[in-house]
Amino acid sequence: MDSLFTPENVIAALTAVLGVATSAGVLWYERRVPRRKRIGYRVQMDTPIGSEVSQGRANVRLGLFDETPDMADATLVLLRVENDGSQSIGDEDYTGRGELNGLTAEFTGRTVRGIAVTHSPDAEHLMDHFTPAAGFRHDGSVIRLPRVPLNRNEHFKLLVLLTGSRVGGPVKVTGGIRDGVVARNKAARPDEKPPLFGPAIITVALTTCVVTLAGIIVVRDDSPPPMDCARGTLTVTGSTAFEPVVEELKEKYEDECEGARIRLDIHGSNAGVRKLDATGAKAGSAGSPSMIALSDGPRPAALTELNGKRVAISLFSLVVNDTVPVKDLSLDQIRRIYRGDVSNWNEIVADGPDLDIRLVSRDANSGTREVFQRRVLNANEPATSSRDCVTKDYADAPVLRCELDGTDQVLAEVAELDGAIGYTELRGGAVPDGAHRTAIDGTTPSVDTVATSSYPYREIEYAYTYGSPPADSLVAGFLNYLDEYGEEIMRTNGHLPCATPKGMRLCGED
Secondary structure, rough: HHHOOOHHHHHHHHHHHHHHHHHHHHHHHHHHOOEEEEEEEEEEEEEEOOOOHHHHOOOOOOOHHHOOOOHOOOOEEEEEEEEEOOOOOHHEEOOOOOOEEEEEEEEEOEEEEEEEEEEOOOOOHHHHOOOOHHHOOEEEEEEEEOOOOEEOEEEEEEEEEEEEEOOOOOOOEEEEEEEEEEEOOOOOOOOOOOOOOOHHHHHHHHHHHHHHHHHHHHHOOOOOOOOOOOOOEEEEEEEOOOHHEEEHHHHHHHHHHHOOEEEEOOOOHHHHHHHHHHHHHHHHHOOOEEEEEEEEEOOOOOOOOOOEEEEEEEEEEEEEOOOOOOOEEHHHHHHHHHHHOOHHHOOOOOOOOEEEOOOEEEOOOHHHHHHHHHHHHHOOOOOOOOOOOOOOOOOOOOOOOEEOOOOHHHHHHHHOOOOEEEEEEEEOOOOOEEEEEEOOOEEEEOOOOOOOOOOEEEEEEEEEEEEOOOOHHHHHHHHHHHHHHHHHHHHOOOOOOOOHHHHHHHHHHO
C-alpha cells in the first residue's frame, strides 16, 4: 500500500482532481453564471449575382437577373444577427440616444438595393418590429435596424441585395447595449461544416485525457520484477502432496516474470526423482536440465547425482469413512490394521460397527505412501488384494487393500466405501463429504503446533535438481522464489516452510 503514495502518484492524483474541477467549473460557468448581454452577427453568405467577372468568379444568369442591366456588379449578402449571450435583450436595452433604431449595419463601398428579413423558428413576433415606424430603413450603404427584443438564442436574418463593389467588402454591425456588447462572430457559410466540438466539450475531453493518464500512473506497477526472474521453460515433477503449492506458485511466477513458463508433470515423489535422474543422465555434457523434482522425503541412495534442497515440513493425515465413528487411532491400532491382524472395525472400536476394514492406498510411486510406511507403520504395507477396493481378489488375503494413483482418487474412494481408511496430505481443501480425519495417539496434524507436538506422520519436502544448476537459470530462480514468496501458500496447503524460524529447526532435526 505504501507504494501508492509516492510523490509521482500524489501529483498525478492532484492533477486528476484539478482537471475534474476545471471541467466541472467550465460547464457550470457555461450554464449558470450570468454573462454580459451580447448581440453577435455574422455574414453567412456573400456571393455575386451580376455578370461582371470582376466580382471574383464568373456566373450564369437567367430570367430576372439577366433582364436587369444595372445589376452587373450586384451581390447578395446573408447577415445573421443573434442573441448569443446568457440574458435576454429588451428594446430598452438598446442605448442609441434620440434614435428609433437600435443597430446599424454598414456595407462599406456598396449600395443597399433591397432587404428581406427572416426570423428564427417560433419567433414570428420579431417581424412586427421591422417597420418604418419602428426605425427600419436603409440609406446608401447603411441599414437602420429597429430595437428588436431578442430572447436567448433567438436570431433574425437579413438577405441584402447590393451593388457597387465586389464580394467580400467590409460588413459591420454597430450599436450600444446596456451592460453588453455587439460583436462579430465567425461567419458560418452554407458550404462550411459546423464544428463538432465546442469549448466546453473540448475542455471535458482534455480533462478525460488528464484523468486517464493520471490513472495509468497510479495504477501501473512500476515495481521491478523479482530478482529471481528468469526466462525459459521449467518442468516441475514429483510429489502430489506439494502439487497445490506449485500450482499457485507457478501462476504468480509466470505473472511476475515475463518469458517464464512452468510446466507441471506430477506423478508422485518416486516417479519424479527417477525421471529427473534419467533426464539428467541423458543430457550428459549439456548440463543440468531445466527440471525440479519434489519429493516427500529423501531420494533413493542410488541417485547420487541429485542435489536436494529442503523446502518445507509436510504434514499428512489418516482419513476414515463416516460409517466408522473413530476420531483417534493409536500407532499400535494403525499397525495392527495394516498388518492384517484385524479385519473388522468392531475389533478396533468399542461398540464399533460390524464393517470390514478396507485399506485404500497409493501406488508405489507415492511419497505420501512411503512416508506413511517409514514414519507410521515402520514397515511396508501388505500386498494389494483388490483391484476395485470393494472385493478381495483372493479369499485368503488377510486384509482387503487396493492402490490408486493420486490423492483425489483416494479421498473420493474413502468417502464412498463403508469401512474404508486411507491417507492424504494435509492440504487446504476440506475432506469430501462422507469422510473425516483422525488423530494419531491423541495428536491432530497442524502447521501451527507441529514444532511442539510429537505427531509422527510428517516429512521434509525436498526439491531436487540434477547437479548444480547455474545461478542465473530458471531452476535456481524458481527455487529462490519458492523461499521468498511461497511461505503463505505453503502454510495454507499444510506445509511449514523451512525458511521460517520454526521450520529451520525442524528441517535441521529431521
